[in-house]
Each structure stands twice: as structure tokens, then as C-alpha cells.
Amino acid sequence: MSDSSSPRTAQARLPLAGAPHGGALLRSLTGLLARWLPRQRWFAGKGRPLSGLTLIAATELLPCTAGGGAPGLLHLLIRTRQSPAPGSHAPPVGDCYQLLLGVRDALPPSLGPALVGRPSEGPLRGASVYEALHDPRLAAVLLERLRTPGRLGTLSFRRAPGAHIPEGLPARLMTSEQSNSSVVYGESHILKLFRRVSPGVNPDLELPLALAAAGCPRVPGPSAWFEAAWPGTVSEPLTLGVLAPFLPGSVDGWQLAIQYLGRRADFTSAAHSLGRATAEVHTTLAEALPTSVMGRAQLEQAATGMSERLAEAAAAVPALRPYRAGLRRAFEALADFARRGGTCPVQRLHGDLHLGQVLLTPDARGRGMHWSIIDFEGEPARPLAERRRPGPVARDIAGMLRSFDYAAAQARAAGSWVDGWSRASRAAYCRGYAEAAGSDPLERPELLRAHETDKAVYEVLYEARHRPAWLHVPMAAIRRLAAAPD
Numbered sequence: 001m002s003d004s005s006s007p008r009t010a011q012a013r014l015p016l017a018g019a020p021h022g023g024a025l026l027r028s029l030t031g032l033l034a035r036w037l038p039r040q041r042w043f044a045g046k047g048r049p050l051s052g053l054t055l056i057a058a059t060e061l062l063p064c065t066a067g068g069g070a071p072g073l074l075h076l077l078i079r080t081r082q083s084p085a086p087g088s089h090a091p092p093v094g095d096c097y098q099l100l101l102g103v104r105d106a107l108p109p110s111l112g113p114a115l116v117g118r119p120s121e122g123p124l125r126g127a128s129v130y131e132a133l134h135d136p137r138l139a140a141v142l143l144e145r146l147r148t149p150g151r152l153g154t155l156s157f158r159r160a161p162g163a164h165i166p167e168g169l170p171a172r173l174m175t176s177e178q179s180n181s182s183v184v185y186g187e188s189h190i191l192k193l194f195r196r197v198s199p200g201v202n203p204d205l206e207l208p209l210a211l212a213a214a215g216c217p218r219v220p221g222p223s224a225w226f227e228a229a230w231p232g233t234v235s236e237p238l239t240l241g242v243l244a245p246f247l248p249g250s251v252d253g254w255q256l257a258i259q260y261l262g263r264r265a266d267f268t269s270a271a272h273s274l275g276r277a278t279a280e281v282h283t284t285l286a287e288a289l290p291t292s293v294m295g296r297a298q299l300e301q302a303a304t305g306m307s308e309r310l311a312e313a314a315a316a317v318p319a320l321r322p323y324r325a326g327l328r329r330a331f332e333a334l335a336d337f338a339r340r341g342g343t344c345p346v347q348r349l350h351g352d353l354h355l356g357q358v359l360l361t362p363d364a365r366g367r368g369m370h371w372s373i374i375d376f377e378g379e380p381a382r383p384l385a386e387r388r389r390p391g392p393v394a395r396d397i398a399g400m401l402r403s404f405d406y407a408a409a410q411a412r413a414a415g416s417w418v419d420g421w422s423r424a425s426r427a428a429y430c431r432g433y434a435e436a437a438g439s440d441p442l443e444r445p446e447l448l449r450a451h452e453t454d455k456a457v458y459e460v461l462y463e464a465r466h467r468p469a470w471l472h473v474p475m476a477a478i479r480r481l482a483a484a485p486d
């Protein structure tokens, strides 16, 4: 497809496209973005002061001119430069973010909260620049682009063969706590826009495509997606957004667990079927994509990686420091397991599996409920190459086990019975997994304990950066794991 598309779709004027290192546009937006960016939930660089912004690519999806009347839509890829956290001697770091900015002469009151700012210079001087996804009219432009594949500047829009995407679906931005941003279109599709992006296929596109091709019914298969060429390199394109079927009437595992806890209800049946669903997805991924086996050197290396992550987390979160020696014992036990000749199969994984990543949906015939798994992006803080590397299934299982503990922690004030709820749910999940996978995750306790400890350490850092009021949740697990007998 060329860029000359239907009247609904933007004509590419692209006076800004390819502007590699700033220019008038970025200069006029820098101050506004520098204030706005760190306040966004999805901004990954919390705790490290922002010291600079560079424009990587700019594409007009709708013409953007101050005084132009109609709203404009601007797609930006920007790179941040961040000083190390105060007190750290690490060098400055940077991340690349995707922004979709609307431009209007004046904002209607409904879009007031989406305002980024009003540039006082440059091509957008005096206009209101705002977060475009809040504007249903601009979100509709994006859907139309995804319906009509083709290129626009550095952006490429692709559609899965045979995917049916109705036109003109009303858009609503999801308001839940997210690492990215999602727009629901008419309860039929959901578009996830990745915020922190890096060159290479995002596993949240790669794995659902592979699972859909293998006929796995547990994961909504992508209908369309868009990506960008990384300017000046021949590396793989960078995935920017994925449109997938929306599962209406679904409730996520986290909400469900909290509801059950509120009613003091047993969760073992749901946890058991969730274990089965996880095993089915793992089995399909192992059949569809490359696998291998970790031997001594790789397992020792994995244990070293876990110790390093602990050291980094302890440097950032003082509360972790007293528990370092106790936690390291789990990683030493993994290295010992390797030295005793232990090996471990590895395969592609979910990478950040927890109760918020699973949806319970009424099945199409309305006769039962069905677990689906979403968000295969992996832990947002890890580099993309690491997230795409095969790993032990114990990593995902440990993530879900931690999540039962998280849910119980929310209800702890209700009494100590929640510990039994968590233990029973964890056991049922492992039983369901073992039945469907044919191998019991509890058979390699060193692997599970090391991964659970690694996950709890990750969660401490995550909560310290994003939700300090929740820090006590993983810290309770840290105390327990650090005191666990060998």
C-alpha cells in the first residue's frame, strides 16, 4: 500500500519525518516533555533525573499546524538521557519512548487532563499539545491506519492475513494501572501501544503470533500491528503497537483473587485450571519455537545474574540490605545444583506471569469459563534481548506463585487464614501445571526457590519505583525467603 489512502487516513506530509537530532520541533517541546514524561505511569526511568531529550523520528499521522483548525496527530520516538540515581557512580543511561501527541488550537474541557503543554516557540507555538490517546477522534485515526496496511514515514502498519477489523469502532483509553497504554475499540479489539521501545520484535507480538499460528486458544492472536524502522541501521524493526481481539466480559486473575479473598472463598479450583492453562501455553511455545538445555556453565551464570540483580536492587532500596546474605543462599543452591550435574530445559516464556496477566472469560458457548494469558512482553525493566532469550519454565511458575502471595497480602488484615489460602492456591496451581505438562515444577526445588527469590527482589525494586505504598508486600516475602532453611 502507498501513503495515498482513504480520506479517513492521514495524508503523509512528513515535514518532520526523519528529523534526526532535534531541530525546531523538539526544542519547542523539550521543556514541556521533560516535565510531563517523568509523571507518566509508564515512564520507566523513575528515580533517575532526566537530563536531556533527543528526537529520533517524527511522523505526522494528521497534519499538525498551529491555527490549522482540525486536530493534528504526531508520532514521536524520543530518547531520554538520564543521570544516575543520586549517590550512584553509574554512567548516564537513556531509553527510547513512543509518544502520540495531539495538536489543537484549543482543547475541549473533556481533554483538559490530557494536556502536555503549550509550546511558546517553534512550529506548534501557541497550540495545545496533548496525549492523543485520550482523544477518541485521534485514536480512530490509528485504528484506520491499522485497518489499511502500508507505510507512513518510518512507520509500517501490518495486518494479520484474514483478520477482520471493523471500521469506525468507538475508542476508549483504558485507565487501569499499566506499563504501556491500551485503547479499546468498540469492545471488539484492543490496541496496546508500547511506551519504552527498543529495536527488535517485541515478544508481545512475536509469541502471540507463534501461538496463534500453532492454533493455541489460550492467547488472543494479533489482528494487526505497527512498527518503525530504526533510523540509520539495518536492525530488526521496532514494534510499536499490537491490535488484538478484545475478550469482553473477562475478569483478570488479580481482581478475581481479590474477590475470592473478600468472600473468604477457596481459590484452588481456579488456581488449578490456571496451572493447566500455563502448562498448555508453555507446551505450545516449546513446540513452536527453539528450545535448548542449560548446563552447568549457564546455570551458574544464571545464579550469578540473580546475585547481581540483588546487589543492584539493594543499592537502590536500603530496606533490602539486611537480607542479602539470606537471599543469596537461594542463588548459591542453584549454582550447587549445577555443580552436582543438574541441568534444565529452556524455552520461550511469558516472562512476567502474574495474576494481572491472565483473564477469565466466559467461553463462546457461554457454558464455562476459560483462562487466557496476555502480555508476553516480559519484565518491562529487562533489556529486550534478555526478554527474548529462552529460560526455564520455573521463571513463569515462580511469577504466578508470587502473585498468590501478593493477593493474600492485600487481605492480610482479615486474619492469618490468608496464609493458608495462599499455600492452597499455590499448591493447586502447581498440581494443575504438573497434570497438563507431565512434569512437576516442584521436582526441581532449587530452580523454583531461586526464581521466586529473584522475582521477589525484582518486585521490591518495582514497587519502590512505581508504588512505594506496596513495598511491604514483596518485603514480607523477602523476609520469609531470606530465613528459609536450605
Ligand SMILES: Nc1ncnc2c1ncn2[C@@H]1O[C@H](COP(=O)(O)OP(=O)(O)O)[C@@H](O)[C@H]1O
Residues within 6 Å of the ligand: 174, 176, 177, 178, 179, 180, 181, 182, 190, 192, 220, 244, 245, 246, 247, 248, 250, 252, 356, 357, 359, 374, 375, 377
Ligand atoms: N485481549 C484482551 N481482552 C480484554 N482485556 C484485555 C485484553 N488485553 C489486555 N486487556 C486488559 O488490559 C490490561 C492491560 O493489558 P497489558 O497487556 O497487561 O498491558 P501492560 O503491559 O501495559 O500492563 C489487562 O490487565 C487487561 O485488563
Ligand SMILES: O=P(O)(O)O[C@H]1O[C@H](CO)[C@@H](O[C@H]2O[C@H](CO)[C@@H](O)[C@H](O)[C@H]2O)[C@H](O)[C@H]1O
Residues within 6 Å of the ligand: 177, 178, 179, 180, 254, 352, 354, 355, 356, 357, 375, 379, 380, 399, 402, 403, 404, 406, 459, 462
Ligand atoms: O503488568 P505489567 O507488565 O505492568 O507488570 C508490572 O506491574 C505489575 C503490577 O501492575 C507487577 O506485578 C506485581 O503486582 C501485581 C498486583 O498488582 C501482582 O499480581 C504481581 O504478582 C506482582 O509482581 C509486575 O511485577 C510488573 O512487572
